Amino acid sequence: MGDRRNEIKDPMPTIAVIGGGPSGVVAALEAAAHGASVTLISAEAVGGRATWSSLVPSKVCLIAADHLDDARHQEALGLIADLPRLDLARMRKRIEAACSAWSAHQVQLLLDRKVRLVRGKACFAAPDRLTVQRDGGESEVVTFDRAIIATGSVPVFLPTLKPDGKRILAPRLIATLSDWPRHMIVIGGGITGAEFAYFFRCAGCAVTWLTDQAQMLPTFDPEIATALEQSLAARGIEMVKSAPVASAAAVDDGVRIALQDGTSLAGSHAFIAIGRRADLADLGLAAAGIVHTPAGVSVDAHCRSSKTNIYAVGDAAGPPYTANCGMARARAAARHAVGAPAAPFRPHAVIETTYTLPQAAQVGLTESAAAELDRPVGVFRADYGAALKARLGETADGFVKLLAKPDDGRVLGGAAFGDRAAEILAPVAFAVAKGLSIEDLSETFGAHPTLSELVGIALRGY
Numbered sequence: 001m002g003d004r005r006n007e008i009k010d011p012m013p014t015i016a017v018i019g020g021g022p023s024g025v026v027a028a029l030e031a032a033a034h035g036a037s038v039t040l041i042s043a044e045a046v047g048g049r050a051t052w053s054s055l056v057p058s059k060v061c062l063i064a065a066d067h068l069d070d071a072r073h074q075e076a077l078g079l080i081a082d083l084p085r086l087d088l089a090r091m092r093k094r095i096e097a098a099c100s101a102w103s104a105h106q107v108q109l110l111l112d113r114k115v116r117l118v119r120g121k122a123c124f125a126a127p128d129r130l131t132v133q134r135d136g137g138e139s140e141v142v143t144f145d146r147a148i149i150a151t152g153s154v155p156v157f158l159p160t161l162k163p164d165g166k167r168i169l170a171p172r173l174i175a176t177l178s179d180w181p182r183h184m185i186v187i188g189g190g191i192t193g194a195e196f197a198y199f200f201r202c203a204g205c206a207v208t209w210l211t212d213q214a215q216m217l218p219t220f221d222p223e224i225a226t227a228l229e230q231s232l233a234a235r236g237i238e239m240v241k242s243a244p245v246a247s248a249a250a251v252d253d254g255v256r257i258a259l260q261d262g263t264s265l266a267g268s269h270a271f272i273a274i275g276r277r278a279d280l281a282d283l284g285l286a287a288a289g290i291v292h293t294p295a296g297v298s299v300d301a302h303c304r305s306s307k308t309n310i311y312a313v314g315d316a317a318g319p320p321y322t323a324n325c326g327m328a329r330a331r332a333a334a335r336h337a338v339g340a341p342a343a344p345f346r347p348h349a350v351i352e353t354t355y356t357l358p359q360a361a362q363v364g365l366t367e368s369a370a371a372e373l374d375r376p377v378g379v380f381r382a383d384y385g386a387a388l389k390a391r392l393g394e395t396a397d398g399f400v401k402l403l404a405k406p407d408d409g410r411v412l413g414g415a416a417f418g419d420r421a422a423e424i425l426a427p428v429a430f431a432v433a434k435g436l437s438i439e440d441l442s443e444t445f446g447a448h449p450t451l452s453e454l455v456g457i458a459l460r461g462y
Contacts, residue, residue: 010120013145016130019282021048021058022055023326024150025106026125030334031148032113035156039142040114041132046110046117047103049152053172055323056102056394057095061174062355064091065202069357073319076394083406086203093177124288124361127307131284146309146337150330151283153276153315160247161187161272166268168248171196181205181269187245188273189216191322191354194228196271196446197237198356206266207237210257212244217308217321219352220415221366227399227417228360240265248272295319301344303333309335325350348413349433353422358398361421364413364432365403377403377412380438382458384418388449395419400454402438403426410455420451 015031017024020042025267029042040228064086071084110117120134122142130142169177171192184200186193189211197209209216209232216239217225229239244260254268272414278296291306293296296318303311311333314326328350332412335342353361365394370377383391384398398418404411414428431441442459 001065009392012336014333015039016041016122016142016144016147017150018130018147019048019150019152019314020044020046020117020210021050021150021152021314022323023316023328023330024048024148025110025149025154027058027148027313027328027330027334028110028115030331032110032115033133034335034338035120035157036338036402037116038113039118039144040110040131041118041120041122041142043121043248045119046107047099047101047227049154049172050323050423051103051106056099056194057174058199059196059355060098061089061199064198066357068202069374073394081315088177088180088181094176095223101289121176121282122367123198123282123283124290127288127309137217145396147288147336148303148330149280149305149310149312149316150314150326151285151316153321153335154279156274156277157272158274158415159383161245161274162248164250164274164372167255167268168272170267170272181267183208183254183267183269185210185265185267185270187257187270189213189218189241190273190275191217191352192273193271193357194232194354194360196273197232198235198354199239200271201232202427206267208240208267209237210240210243210265210305212242214242216241216358217354219364220360223367223401224362224415224417226358228354228356228358231358231397232356255310266364276315278318280316293318298325302336302342303329304336305344317332320347320350322350322352348435349429351422351429358418360417361425362413362415363425363429364411366413366415367401367403370403370412373390376406378406378438378457382454384451384454384456386462387451387453389421389451389453392449393419395451400424402441402455402458403436406440409439411436411438411441415453418451422453424451427452 005374012035014039015036017028017040028038031146120132121132122132127457132140155216186197186209195208201207216229239251246260248257248270254271255263289307297305298314299312299317313329313333317320329345332345348364380402382400385396390396400416402414411431416424438459
């Protein structure tokens, strides 16, 4: 990231970034790249909860699950070897190493940009001033011209549905496992629920996956969600839909999950992933005059709050609670805050995905949403088997579909189910963001053979 000070003509504002997760780091780096004086204040080590307790640990688990799954299918590729197994102690060490390395990498990026790092809890004292309670007990006043709130989110639990760190777990508590669950009951039908149902099944656990919705992945295109449901069912995961949970309790030999219809389920462990909410606790938003809801700070297209010198990004600005959405918001906000050319945040151009195998992914307008809006669209499809790479690698199960305006061919969205689905949709996300046409996309030929060819194959028909 180069120095972009020549883009800015007015004096540089001082920037305070509150939160050291992915969104806070991106906001600080982007503002500093334009020459702003930036202070990043974080109550946790740089990387935030995403690095230390959710995103990075979960992805280490899921990468291990992918390798386990690959090993089980190696004979189809002519490979003979003993099947691996997961070792909890070694996986914990791998998680710790990955978290530490990624945090150190981000710290170095920030120091290279001369971002001042302050460890402590920030609270607004006024619309241009923060009081920071540092870890050592002393306090500090930080003044600013612009502030960017990037405090992330916390998991939602209910009084009768919360983790105990032993039998009843949540994503941040995976490292506390001392032995593998015999039967894991995953509660919550969203992305996190899907990923951990997949992980525990690959690790050899019996898995029951519960949701109160009629469809797993309720925010996804139904065709994509159904494909993932079928894939996970084929692995032996039992799914129970439209089943609101009343409570979860540890019992002598495991856990008992009571459903609102009066029935119950038994397992050895439970895993709760029923949602998240913005973490705005003790920020003193009233002192700064900032309007917010339980979902997050209310912001405009440039991520400005009701107090226009204060921005909110990432999970602090509300759903979708994904890291890539947060980082996109952070870049848009930081550029606007320093007076650089800044396009508004484009939520429709952010890919949503599950890190299962196969993956479910989508970006922009979905086919089901277009139907609900009674909006005519052109749909272009390709099965994975149309790509040589998929056939060679035994990953031919899957499909890609793209949506475009019938009149001018502008790309409106895309969805994919299969190996590396999220990466396949990267050029589609770019096309959605930039208003490109199907003709623009179809001119590009990916390296042959690769799965990246699937977008072009869907558009050209070959």
